[in-house]
Structure formats: structure tokens, C-alpha cells
Amino acid sequence: MRKVASKDCADKLQSALTWRTCKGSEPACQDDELSPSTARKAEEHLLESDMQPSMPASECQLTAVLVGAQAAVASEEMPSSWNEVPDDILRAVFSHMPSAYVRVTRLVCKGWALAAGRLMQSLKPEHLDGLRLAQRFPQLRSLDLSHCLHTVAFHTRTALQLQSNVTDELVGALAPLHYLRDLSLRGCTALTGMPSTGFRHLITLQQLRSIDISNCTGLQDSTMGIINELCGLEQLRAFGCTALTDSSLVKLAQHPSLKSLELGCNSNFSDVGIRALATVQSLEGLHLISLSKITNEGILPLKHLSKLKHIMLARCPNVCETGLPEAFPGRHLRVFMCGTPLRRSMCAWMSSVLADLDMLLEH
Numbered sequence: 001m002r003k004v005a006s007k008d009c010a011d012k013l014q015s016a017l018t019w020r021t022c023k024g025s026e027p028a029c030q031d032d033e034l035s036p037s038t039a040r041k042a043e044e045h046l047l048e049s050d051m052q053p054s055m056p057a058s059e060c061q062l063t064a065v066l067v068g069a070q071a072a073v074a075s076e077e078m079p080s081s082w083n084e085v086p087d088d089i090l091r092a093v094f095s096h097m098p099s100a101y102v103r104v105t106r107l108v109c110k111g112w113a114l115a116a117g118r119l120m121q122s123l124k125p126e127h128l129d130g131l132r133l134a135q136r137f138p139q140l141r142s143l144d145l146s147h148c149l150h151t152v153a154f155h156t157r158t159a160l161q162l163q164s165n166v167t168d169e170l171v172g173a174l175a176p177l178h179y180l181r182d183l184s185l186r187g188c189t190a191l192t193g194m195p196s197t198g199f200r201h202l203i204t205l206q207q208l209r210s211i212d213i214s215n216c217t218g219l220q221d222s223t224m225g226i227i228n229e230l231c232g233l234e235q236l237r238a239f240g241c242t243a244l245t246d247s248s249l250v251k252l253a254q255h256p257s258l259k260s261l262e263l264g265c266n267s268n269f270s271d272v273g274i275r276a277l278a279t280v281q282s283l284e285g286l287h288l289i290s291l292s293k294i295t296n297e298g299i300l301p302l303k304h305l306s307k308l309k310h311i312m313l314a315r316c317p318n319v320c321e322t323g324l325p326e327a328f329p330g331r332h333l334r335v336f337m338c339g340t341p342l343r344r345s346m347c348a349w350m351s352s353v354l355a356d357l358d359m360l361l362e363h
């Protein structure tokens with residue numbers, strides 16, 4: 001008798017569903033046929049409301065029962081989950097939180113952790129697994145590896161030195177980060193930038209606008225050949241890259257869109273390399289700091305760069321301020337002279353700070 005009642009109830013509910021569809025309203029579920037569990041729930045609702053399954057009922061009553069029964073079944077079979085919150089909703093929530101709070105939200109559940117990773121746009125990690133990082137944070141716009149994988153080693157018997165273990169292969173694993181715009185490799189002393197290494201895979205980052213290779217003492221001249229292929233690059237910082245020579249600047253002079261260039265703390269750069277930069281017609285700002293070999297002869301050819309608006313010279317002992325303001329009329333020219341010898345590491349750091357302060361003063 002129970003099975004007959006269930007079948008009769010299911011038939012009535014199915015007819016109600018068909019009637020609602022014909023009237024143009026959406027059914028309460030997407031299936032064409034009612035599941036046995038839905039029929040059982042409907043039957044229980046009917047019995048609890050003193051309605052016999054075999055008795056005729058209005059379509060409105062059956063529709064109400066159908067909605068209630070399917071909601072009950074859905075609540076048991078498909079429990080709601082925080083994992084199912086859409087990314088756009090989470091983005092709206094995260095936009096009202098401080099960055100430190102966003103990190104805490106990753107502890108709510110695995111779904112939120114994955115969502116926070118997908119939505120994160122700026123990262124400064126202390127550990128680096130290139131492939132995993134690209135998978136967890138695919139929307140990154142800014143990545144700073146200046147404090148990543150550092151170890152302390154003896155530079156001399158009495159002095160310690162901070163060393164980076166970020167290699168060319170690890171940097172090459174960042175290639176899937178197609179939305180990356182700012183990349184800092186400052187202090188990654190283990191990088192070589194050779195075309196035969198994974199460093200070459202950086203050419204896939206065509207959205208990159210700024211790159212900082214300061215204090216990457218192992219980078220070779222071939223690095224500039226790879227950087228030249230980043231057609232969208234606008235800013236390059238290269239303080240303390242002591243292995244680079246004039247050949248790297250000659251290669252860099254072929255870049256089509258470079259707007260800001262900062263060089264410093266390199267005794268290999270001379271007038272030959274600086275003179276070659278006179279062909280970078282897109283250049284708007286130039287910082288030359290602690291370059292002992294350059295003179296006015298290397299700087300004066302830069303006056304032909306029509307877009308060059310800002311030039312800063314600091315601690316270049318062979319550069320004479322006389323005649324420079326006349327050579328660059330209407331340009332923002334700042335010349336700082338300092339003859340006090342500084343340690344190379346401190347010099348690079350102070351050069352970077354001076355450059356940042358100068359940019360702030362402009363704005």
C-alpha cells in the first residue's frame with residue numbers, strides 16, 4: 001500500500017511540475033523526472049498535512065509541496081559550502097580588509113585559501129617553488145624576491161655575508177605568471193642570466209613593466225639580451241650589478257619602450273656604454289650613481305633625447321657640473337657630488353634610497 005501511495009504521489013507531483021513548465025515558470029529542480037527521495041519527502045509532507053495521497057489536490061498545493069520537498073532533499077543531499085562562494089564575491093569582501101587580514105582568511109577553509117591565492121596580486125615570499133607559486137597565485141601583478149631563500153655564509157674568516165639561493169631555473173619557473181607587471185630580483189646573487197638557463201623563460205612575461213636586478217652580482221652581459229625581448233618593459237633598476245659591462249648597455253640601447261633607467265655602483269660602465277643610450281628615444285628618466293669612469297663626454301650626447309626630462313648624477317667623480325645645465329635646458333637636472341668612499345653594499349643601498357627620494361620629490 002505504501003508503494004502504491006508513493007507512486008500516486010509522484011505522479012501528481014510530476015503532473016504539477018509539467019503544469020508549471022507549461023505556464024512558463026521555472027520548475028523547482030532541473031531534472032525532468034522526480035527522484036524517489038523527492039517523492040518520499042513529498043509524500044511525508046502530504047501525510048503530515050492530513051492529505052491522502054489518492055485525494056485530488058489543487059495544482060498550487062502540489063507546487064508548494066514540490067518546492068518544500070525538493071528544498072528538504074537539497075538541504076540533505078547538497079549541503080551549502082563556503083568553498084562555493086564565487087571569486088567576485090570574495091574579491092569584494094577582501095577589498096574592504098587590510099592585507100594582513102586577507103592572510104588570515106586563508107585559514108578559514110581550503111576553498112578560501114585557494115580563492116585568496118587566486119585573487120592575490122602582490123607577494124613577497126621567503127620561500128620559492130616556482131611552479132607551485134604560479135599555480136597558487138595565477139593573478140599576481142607584483143612579485144618581490146629580494147628576501148627569498150637567503151642564507152648566511154662566511155664571506156671571510158671573520159665576516160658573514162647574506163647569500164641568495166634563487167637560481168635561474170627557479171626564476172624561469174615563473175613563466176606562467178602572465179599578468180605579472182613588477183618583478184624584483186634585488187639581491188639574488190646566484191642569478192647568471194645566461195640564455196642557456198631557465199632565466200630565458202622570462203621573455204614570456206610580456207606584461208612586465210618594471211624589473212629590479214640591483215645587487216645581482218652574478219648577472220652577465222647576456223642578461224640584457226633577454227631583457228630586450230620584454231617589449232613592454234618601461235623601468236629597469238640595475239644598481240650594484242658589478243659583472244655587467246658596456247656591452248650590456250649597448251644591447252639595452254636597442255630596447256623599444258624603456259622609459260626609466262637607473263644604473264649605479266659599477267666600475268665597468270664608461271662613456272662608451274652611456275653614449276650608446278643616446279639611441280633610446282623612449283627614455284624619460286636616467287639615474288647614474290657612483291659610476292667612476294663616466295665623464296661629461298659620455299653624458300652630453302644624451303641631450304638629443306627629446307623625451308628625456310629627468311637626469312640625476314650622484315657621486316660620479318669625473319663628471320663636472322659646468323656646462324651640463326646649458327646642455328639640458330628645460331630638463332630636470334640634479335647633480336650630487338660626494339667624494340667620501342663607501343663600502344660597495346652600502347653604496348648600492350644608499351643609491352637606491354636616493355633614487356626613491358628623488359622620485360617622491362618630483363611628485
